[in-house]
Amino acid sequence: xxxxxxxxxxxxxxxxxxxxxxxxxxxxxxxxxxxxxxxxxxxxxxxxxxxxxxxxxxxxxxxxxxxxxxxxxxxxxxxxxxxxxxxxxxxxxxxxxxxxxxxxxxxxxxxxxxxxxxxxxxxxxxxxxxxxxxxxxxxxxxxxxxxxxxxxxxxxxxxxxxxxxxxxxxxxxxxxxxxxxxxxxxxxxxxxxxxxxxxxxxxxxxxxxxxxxxxxxxxxxxxxxxxxxxxxxxxxxxxxxxxxxxxxxxxxxxxxxxxxxxxxxxxxxxxxxxxxxxxxxx
Amino acid sequence: xxxxxxxxxxxxxxxxxxxxxxxxxxxxxxxxxxxxxxxxxxxxxxxxxxxxxxxxxxxxxxxxxxxxxxxxxxxxxxxxxxxxxxxxxxxxxxxxxxxxxxxxxxxxxxxxxxxxxxxxxxxxxxxxxxxxxxxxxxxxxxxxxxxxxxxxxxxxxxxxxxxxxxxxxxxxxxxxxxxxxxxxxxxxxxxxxxxxxxxxxxxxxxxxxxxxxxxxxxxxxxxxxxxxxxxxxxxxxxxxxxxxxxxxxxxxxxxxxxxxxxxxxxxxxxxxxxxxxxxxxx
Numbered sequence: 001x002x003x004x005x006x007x008x009x010x011x012x013x014x015x016x017x018x019x020x021x022x023x024x025x026x027x028x029x030x031x032x033x034x035x036x037x038x039x040x041x042x043x044x045x046x047x048x049x050x051x052x053x054x055x056x057x058x059x060x061x062x063x064x065x066x067x068x069x070x071x072x073x074x075x076x077x078x079x080x081x082x083x084x085x086x087x088x089x090x091x092x093x094x095x096x097x098x099x100x101x102x103x104x105x106x107x108x109x110x111x112x113x114x115x116x117x118x119x120x121x122x123x124x125x126x127x128x129x130x131x132x133x134x135x136x137x138x139x140x141x142x143x144x145x146x147x148x149x150x151x152x153x154x155x156x157x158x159x160x161x162x163x164x165x166x167x168x169x170x171x172x173x174x175x176x177x178x179x180x181x182x183x184x185x186x187x188x189x190x191x192x193x194x195x196x197x198x199x200x201x202x203x204x205x206x207x208x209x210x211x212x213x214x215x216x217x218x219x220x221x222x223x224x225x226x227x228x229x230x231x232x233x234x235x236x237x238x239x240x241x242x243x244x245x246x247x248x249x250x251x252x253x254x255x256x257x258x259x260x261x262x263x264x265x266x267x268x269x270x271x272x273x274x275x276x277x278x279x280x281x282x
Numbered sequence: 283x284x285x286x287x288x289x290x291x292x293x294x295x296x297x298x299x300x301x302x303x304x305x306x307x308x309x310x311x312x313x314x315x316x317x318x319x320x321x322x323x324x325x326x327x328x329x330x331x332x333x334x335x336x337x338x339x340x341x342x343x344x345x346x347x348x349x350x351x352x353x354x355x356x357x358x359x360x361x362x363x364x365x366x367x368x369x370x371x372x373x374x375x376x377x378x379x380x381x382x383x384x385x386x387x388x389x390x391x392x393x394x395x396x397x398x399x400x401x402x403x404x405x406x407x408x409x410x411x412x413x414x415x416x417x418x419x420x421x422x423x424x425x426x427x428x429x430x431x432x433x434x435x436x437x438x439x440x441x442x443x444x445x446x447x448x449x450x451x452x453x454x455x456x457x458x459x460x461x462x463x464x465x466x467x468x469x470x471x472x473x474x475x476x477x478x479x480x481x482x483x484x485x486x487x488x489x490x491x492x493x494x495x496x497x498x499x500x501x502x503x504x505x506x507x508x509x510x511x512x513x514x515x516x517x518x519x520x521x522x523x524x525x526x527x528x529x530x531x532x533x534x535x536x537x538x539x540x541x542x543x544x545x546x547x548x549x550x551x552x553x554x555x556x557x558x559x560x561x562x563x564x
Contacts, residue, residue: 102443107390109390114386161388164384
């Protein structure tokens with residue numbers, strides 16, 4: 001059975017012997033509303049570590065003032081079951097005051113191109129909030145390994161840089177995007193979609209698949225690939241594109257031609273729900 | 283004999299057994315140009331820990347564009363001797379690229395009143411740079427305890443908040459200001475002073491001593507105490523006051539009357555050399 005812990009004191013009491021014995025600890029940081037994407041991270045962690053801690057915390061500092069912090073799904077009971085079924089040891093579900101103990105906040109921020117493009121344009125404080133909470137969780141849990149989904153491609157790159165720049169003693173493990181049978185990337189925000197939106201949202205994975213095929217056939221021109229992807233997305237009359245871009249890895253510089261590894265990433269609104277998806281071209 | 287180490291790999295090779303054996307490690311973060319103030323920190327650390335690491339690194343991100351980064355004294359040979367004489371185990375003296383491995387920087391910043399007042403007004407990026415480098419050093423060295431001088435009173439308060447807000451697993455140890463016989467607080471920047479400036483700079487400790495006496499006699503009015511301190515400092519014709527303030531601990535809020543613990547802090551230029559000093563009133 002998984003243990004649900006809400007305070008740092010309890011967590012450390014639980015982990016103290018593991019620290020002393022140098023047991024391996026896997027951390028899966030989540031905002032809850034766990035789905036099979038999270039399940040794949042928890043499974044990977046429980047295979048690779050003695051102890052797996054799943055954190056469940058809807059982090060206020062990564063939501064903008066007009067974003068969905070209040071309505072973000074909170075499903076702790078179901079999360080505990082999913083965590084248990086995938087062999088997590090501990091679910092750490094603290095409240096906001098526990099992780100933000102001061103009246104004024106402290107922030108950790110990665111600067112540079114990687115944190116200025118893509119999602120950062122429409123969500124300017126998002127990654128600062130992500131880095132801050134992940135850095136806190138790293139210090140609280142002190143994991144050997146931490147598990148993130150490739151679904152949040154830019155987040156992964158920024159956290160990689162944070163770990164590098166701050167010498168955080170953790171191994172990052174990035175797991176593949178998990179998709180529904182029909183191609184839709186799993187996301188806690190899929191719950192917001194109406195049936196109609198859910199059907200139309202398939203243009204996202206279709207556009208990525210198209211670009212992957214064209215890339216495999218040898219197409220390297222970024223404008224061509226992006227324009228073809230946009231056409232597929234625009235076949236949905238309700239899709240409102242935030243961005244569709246192909247950028248060089250790892251710093252996400254703009255490119256005209258794909259020479260080395262590139263990230264194709266997109267963010268598209270269906271109604272008020274903003275979905276992201278991506279594929280690595282290499 | 284103290285070992286001088288310049289890379290993180292060497293440092294970890296040296297400390298790895300200590301980590302495995304859960305030995306206690308003390309960190310004394312410095313910018314070099316070590317004096318008896320640093321010596322007191324190193325002594326305290328070597329008494330309280332199995333291993334003492336003294337870092338020597340003139341951190342560029344805490345200097346403003348018109349500050350003394352270039353001319354800041356670098357005296358590694360003498361630093362090694364002082365560290366050895368005070369029973370340090372390791373001097374860690376990396377170069378800039380080692381601690382700033384990315385083209386673009388990442389920062390850790392404590393927000394709120396404590397990082398907006400006093401030195402922050404004339405040195406707006408200073409504490410962001412301090413927090414960033416100290417957070418890096420904490421991750422690199424992973425100390426049990428870290429030693430700071432009360433001389434840098436605001437720095438101490440901000441690092442305390444960083445440790446609290448980010449749950450950094452380290453015990454902070456704050457050691458008293460060390461003074462010359464005549465009262466001047468030790469500082470690596472005292473080397474910049476001419477004989478004349480050195481003599482005149484005594485007004486700083488004299489003003490603090492005066493305020494401490496007046497406080498002991500029962501005076502609690504901030505305006506009165508600050509004005510008396512300023513008068514003493516202004517007895518030096520070359521002293522140019524940056525600030526003389528009394529603020530409430532720990533968040534450094536402005537107060538009219540000292541009710542609980544307060545910090546009296548000052549920063550004064552003698553020529554182009556800016557000296558700081560302080561005293562806690564409680």
